[in-house]
Amino acid sequence: MPDWCHTEPKAELHIHLEGSVFPQTLNRLAHKKGLPQVAEDFYDFRDFDGFNQCLMHVLGLLTTEEDYYRLALDFTDRQASQNIIYTEAFFMPYLHLVNGGHFEAIKQGLEAGFKEAEAGRQVRVRLLFNLPRGLDREAGFKTLELIEKYKWDRVLGIDLAGKEGKGDIAPRADIFAKARSMGLKTVAHAGEFSPASQMAETLRLLKPHRIGHGLSAINDEKVIETLIKTGVCLEMAPTSNLLLGAVGDISDHPLPQLLQKGVKVVLNTDDPAFFKTSLNRELDLVHNEMQVSEKDLKRLIRNGFEQAFGF
Numbered sequence: 001m002p003d004w005c006h007t008e009p010k011a012e013l014h015i016h017l018e019g020s021v022f023p024q025t026l027n028r029l030a031h032k033k034g035l036p037q038v039a040e041d042f043y044d045f046r047d048f049d050g051f052n053q054c055l056m057h058v059l060g061l062l063t064t065e066e067d068y069y070r071l072a073l074d075f076t077d078r079q080a081s082q083n084i085i086y087t088e089a090f091f092m093p094y095l096h097l098v099n100g101g102h103f104e105a106i107k108q109g110l111e112a113g114f115k116e117a118e119a120g121r122q123v124r125v126r127l128l129f130n131l132p133r134g135l136d137r138e139a140g141f142k143t144l145e146l147i148e149k150y151k152w153d154r155v156l157g158i159d160l161a162g163k164e165g166k167g168d169i170a171p172r173a174d175i176f177a178k179a180r181s182m183g184l185k186t187v188a189h190a191g192e193f194s195p196a197s198q199m200a201e202t203l204r205l206l207k208p209h210r211i212g213h214g215l216s217a218i219n220d221e222k223v224i225e226t227l228i229k230t231g232v233c234l235e236m237a238p239t240s241n242l243l244l245g246a247v248g249d250i251s252d253h254p255l256p257q258l259l260q261k262g263v264k265v266v267l268n269t270d271d272p273a274f275f276k277t278s279l280n281r282e283l284d285l286v287h288n289e290m291q292v293s294e295k296d297l298k299r300l301i302r303n304g305f306e307q308a309f310g311f
Contacts, residue, residue, distance in 0.1 A: 005283045011086040011304035012268050012279055014212055014235035019271025020075050021058050029061040043274045059099050065109035072113025080123040082280050086311045090159055092130035094139045126310045127155045133162030140175035156309045157185030164194040173205040185209050185309040192246050196220035218254035227263045233307040237270035239277045250289050266307050267300045
C-alpha cells in the first residue's frame with residue numbers, strides 16, 4: 001500500500017463494537033471476573049455459526065459499566081492509531097439487555113470511554129444501533145424506544161444485521177419507517193449471503209440510506225442502476241467476506257467492478273478483532289490483491305467522509 005494511506009485521515013462506517021474486542025481485552029475482562037483466558041487463535045472460526053459463537057462469548061464478558069468503558073476506550077484508541085478520525089460504529093443494545101445488561105450502565109460506560117479517548121485529539125465516534133435478524137420484531141421497536149427515551153446524541157440511527165433469511169425484510173418495513181419518522185438514519189446488511197432479488201427488496205421496502213456489504217448487486221444491473229440513481233452507498237469489507245465465505249477468493253470480490261460502474265463504495269473492517277484486520281490492511285488488500293488504483297484508493301477514502309451521517 002502507498003505510504004500516504006497510513007497517514008491519510010480516514011473515516012470508517014461499517015464496524016461492530018462487539019467485533020472489535022481483541023483477545024487481550026477479552027482476557028483482561030475475563031481475569032477480573034475469574035473466568036478462563038482465551039488463546040490468541042480464539043477467533044479462528046470457519047463459518048457464520050462459529051462467528052456467532054465468538055460473538056456470544058464477547059457478550060458474556062461485557063456486563064458492567066466498567067466493561068463498556070474499557071470497550072469504548074480501547075476501540076477509540078485503536079481507531080485513532082490508524083488516523084481514523086471519524087467512525088460510525090454498530091452496537092446491538094437489545095442483545096446486551098437480553099443478556100442481563102442495564103442500558104443506563106451501558107450508556108454511561110460507553111460514553112465515558114468515548115469522551116476520554118476523544119478528548120484533546122481529532123477523533124470522533126458515533127453509533128448506529130443494530131436490530132439483530134435473529135430476534136423478533138419487538139426487538140426492533142424496543143430498540144427505537146431506547147433511542148427515544150434516552151436521547152443520546154451519539155446515536156445516529158439503526159441497522160438491520162445478522163444472517164440473512166428469506167422473508168425477513170417485509171416484517172421490518174414499519175420499524176424502518178418509524179425510524180425515519182424519528183429523524184434517524186438507516187442502514188441494512190443485505191446482499192452478503194442473499195441474492196440480488198432480496199437486496200432489491202431491501203432497497204424497496206426498508207429504503208436504507210446505506211447498505212452493509214451488498215455483494216450480490218453485481219449480479220443484477222437493475223439493482224446497480226437503483227444504487228446509482230438513489231445514491232445508496234455500499235459498505236464493503238473484503239476480509240470479512242472472504243473469511244465468512246461470502247466470496248470464495250479475494251479475486252472474486254465485486255468491489256472493483258462496482259466502483260468502476262459508478263456505485264458509491266466505502267471500505268471497512270466489519271469486525272476487525274474477529275477477522276484480524278485493520279482499515280490500513282483492507283486498503284493494502286484492495287490495492288495489491290484486487291488491483292484498485294491509487295486514484296480509486298483516494299476515492300474510497302473520500303467516500304468514507306462523504307457518505308458519513310454525522311461528520
